[in-house]
Amino acid sequence: MNPLPEQLIATARAMQPIGLNKGTSGNVSVRHGEGFLITPTGLPYEALAADDIPLMALDGSWQGLRKPSSEWRFHRDLYATRPEVGAVLHAHSPFAVSLACLRRDIPPFHYMIARFGGDSIRCADYAIFGSPALSTAAMSAMAGRKGCLLANHGLLVAGRDLADAFALAVELEELCEQYWRACQLGEPVLLNTVEMAEVIEKFKGYGQQAAQQ
Numbered sequence: 001m002n003p004l005p006e007q008l009i010a011t012a013r014a015m016q017p018i019g020l021n022k023g024t025s026g027n028v029s030v031r032h033g034e035g036f037l038i039t040p041t042g043l044p045y046e047a048l049a050a051d052d053i054p055l056m057a058l059d060g061s062w063q064g065l066r067k068p069s070s071e072w073r074f075h076r077d078l079y080a081t082r083p084e085v086g087a088v089l090h091a092h093s094p095f096a097v098s099l100a101c102l103r104r105d106i107p108p109f110h111y112m113i114a115r116f117g118g119d120s121i122r123c124a125d126y127a128i129f130g131s132p133a134l135s136t137a138a139m140s141a142m143a144g145r146k147g148c149l150l151a152n153h154g155l156l157v158a159g160r161d162l163a164d165a166f167a168l169a170v171e172l173e174e175l176c177e178q179y180w181r182a183c184q185l186g187e188p189v190l191l192n193t194v195e196m197a198e199v200i201e202k203f204k205g206y207g208q209q210a211a212q213q
Contacts, residue, residue: 004030005050008037011162012045015091020169026091026154027069029079030162034058036079036088040066070130074138078158081139085158087165095176096155099123103151106179109188111199115171116147116157119196126151147172 012028015021024045029038035057039045043052043066054064058080062068069075075088099106106113106121113121124141127133138156141148147157147168155172159165182188191199 004032004037005053007162008039008053009045009048009050011087011089011166012039012048014166015089015169016045018170020091020093020173022092026089027071027075028087028089028162028165029056029069029072029075030087031079031085036075038068038072038075040064041069071134073130073132073135074156077135077139078142082158084160086160087162088156088158089165089169090150090154090156091169091173092154093169093173093176095180096149096173097153098180099176100149100154101152104149106149106175107188108191108196109179109182110175111191111196112171112175114196114199114203116168117145118200119191119193121145121147121149121172121175123149123151124156126153129153149176 008028008030015026024042027039029036032055035055037053037055040052040054052066054062054066054068056062056068056072056076058076060076071090078085078088100123103123105123108119113119122141124137127137138148138150147155149155155169157165157168157172159168
């Protein structure tokens with residue numbers, strides 16, 4: 001028995017209670033063999049069963065009872081070009097959407113921006129959902145990064161596995177909220193290039209490492 005479909009469904013269902021998504025918006029995928037599993041289009045997450053999860057190949061073909069998410073292209077392109085990526089999550093969370101509708105990058109107002117691989121969270125250029133143009137814009141914004149905003153749309157993150165992708169999405173939405181709130185009081189004071197470089201270097205050894213045998 002392959003537990004990945006169940007893990008994918010559990011991750012998708014966890015998005016709504018924590019405020020990352022409502023309804024059938026957003027999508028999640030996980031690398032599997034030479035392809036990836038992805039949530040199907042237009043089905044409520046609470047109604048999903050393992051048999052509803054399509055298996056996609058990197059050439060865009062798919063197998064299964066249900067059609068894959070209309071956003072499968074940026075999932076596919078991340079797996080095809082980023083071997084370290086094991087799971088991808090896209091959500092329409094409220095603060096990320098608010099900033100994305102301003103088409104605004106998130107500058108280094110907080111050191112946790114470095115969690116995503118650089119000194120900013122980029123906002124990708126706008127393109128209609130599900131299009132090759134959107135995937136191209138997303139790949140540009142994700143270059144060297146683990147997350148980005150999609151203009152007038154939402155957020156996108158890429159993690160090493162489902163748990164990591166979910167944690168990144170939660171962190172990105174939290175940063176969007178913090179930046180939004182700080183902007184209500186004035187212009188946030190930004191960390192400079194040297195300060196952010198120090199944080200990025202420190203993050204390279206951040207977290208628990210596997211014990212040496």
